Amino acid sequence: MASHRRPVSSGLDRGTRVTVLSAAAAAATAAAAMSGAPASAAPEEPADSARARVDRLFEEAEQATERFNKAGERAGRLRAEVRQVQEAVARGQQRINTMRGVLGSYAGAQYRAGGVDPSVELMLSEDPDGYLEKASALDRLTSRQADRLDELREAQRKLAQQRAEGSRKLAELERLRSDVARHKRSVTAKLAAARRLLNEMPSEERAAFERANRSSGRAGALPExxxxxxxxxxxxxxxxxxxxxxxxxxxxxxxxxxxxxxxxxxxxxxxxxxxxxxxxxxxxxxxxxxxxxxxxxxxxxxxxxxxxxxxxxxxxxxxxxxxxxxxxxxxxxxxxxxxxxxxxxx
The missing domain is CATH 3.90.1720.10 (endopeptidase domain like (from Nostoc punctiforme))
Known part of the structure; x- marks a missing residue:
């Protein structure tokens, strides 16, 4: 447990400190002589105070444990959510790759069919009816390509949103991991301090602490x-x-x-x-x-x-x-x- 003693003020030189401390000692001696108590006796910490400190440390440790559990529970849910988002991103990227392949095929078909001006190709065609059917099919192909292009843009927009959501969840998960580690350090420190205090208690006081925690005296105020x-x-x-x-x-x-x-x-x-x-x-x-x-x-x-x-x-x-x-x-x-x-x- 960290020491809470205050350092001596650097504003006093050695001689001044000795004078002040000597005066304080003299005053303490005089007060002790008036009361009949020995001047060297230091006040002992009441056992109740030690038990109260242990109680408080255990209570604070339990509160920190609850924060640790809560952060860990949230981190577990986030890990599952991150996995789901990552899987959705992978599926979305695969769908976009497939759509790009289809659009590439449409573009190749258009290029092959549109090498000559349509009016010239119609005049030179030996089969005008066949050409018109081909042109109609090309129009349908162009319309389908436009629809596919819209779908591709929507898929890309959705994929960008999913990636942003995944990044946000990952950042939150990292923060939660830090919180979990911080709460764990807090719990460990408080429990260690409480155990030290308990170990320092005489066996009778420790038994009294245990009895106090088993029966707080509040039962009489409880309803039947x-x-x-x-x-x-x-x-x-x-x-x-x-x-x-x-x-x-x-x-x-x-x-x-x-x-x-x-x-x-x-x-x-x-x-x-x-x-x-x-x-x-x-x-x-x-x-x-x-x-x-x-x-x-x-x-x-x-x-x-x-x-x-x-x-x-x-x-x-x-x-x-x-x-x-x-x-x-x-x-x-x-x-x-x-x-x-x-x-x-x-």
Whole structure:
């Protein structure tokens, strides 16, 4: 984690700094003597502050993970669109080449037929009727050539549009690749900082952090949740899949089956039921119709925080299954572990 200590101002020379620091030390000593505290004692950071920093880092990492997933999902769609445009451009170019060949044949036929002035050729012809038929056919050929020429121009215009669209999509794809890499760096840095803070905590404080994340004390403010089973067969199948994933590790950006992030677990669980969910928790919040928390039933998606940056699956008895954060496996937790932002029935 980068240091946040401020450098000493270059506007003070060494002597001035020593004087200022000595005065500050003397003042601190006097204050300590008045209060009865030892002058050398430095204030310790409260354990609650360390836990709050870890919580904040995990929350920020989860938000960055959602941005990473969203950018990756968009990049995947763009790659498919770019392939389609490239295939359309290739087909369009092949069609233009064929049309040019046909027009070349028409031009050759005109050249061969139009070597002599038509009135002179008519007078010299031994078969005027045959000549007139030939001239009529040539007129039809000229008309068809004009139509083909119009088609060629339209095909060229369309091809130019497709190429421009392909260039635009490729440029957007490159931007998204940069976004994905940036979000990945952000997630990695925040998770590393959170893990360092956790590792520095004494075992008792770390256990307290875990207990705090399992039971936030908000459950008392939640409405009574009605009982009942899953509202559909696919919801029941998704619940079975989510339960089967309990114990597997949190892996950010993963959709299983060996590891999951929060929204990835929902994607995988419903995929086992034959249902395709969007990749991010924000999008999953709108993947069905909203129901009150008091009417939640197994299989419903519970999104958390005001930005819906976390999601779990309600499995009944006031519990959700979710992938909490790195280092904590997929597990059951109280539905009120965080502020609920929405309940979605798929």
């Amino acid at each position: 949740i009605s009982g009942g089973g899953a509202p559909s067969g696919r919801a029941a199948a998704a619940v079975m899949a989510a339960r089967a994933a309990v114990g597997r590790p949190y892996v950010w950006g993963a959709t299983g089956p060996s590891g999951f992030d929060c929204s990835g677990l929902m994607v995988w669980s419903y995929r086992q039921a034959g249902v395709a969910l969007p990749r991010t928790s924000q999008a999953q919040r709108h993947a069905g119709h909203q129901v009150p928390l008091s009417e939640a039933r197994p299989g419903d998606l519970i999104t958390y925080r005001s930005d819906a940056s976390h999601v779990g699956m309600y499995v009944g008895n006031g519990q959700v299954v979710h992938a909490p954060y790195p280092g904590a496996p997929v597990r059951y937790d109280p539905v009120g572990m965080m502020p609920v932002s929405g309940v979605t029935r798929v």
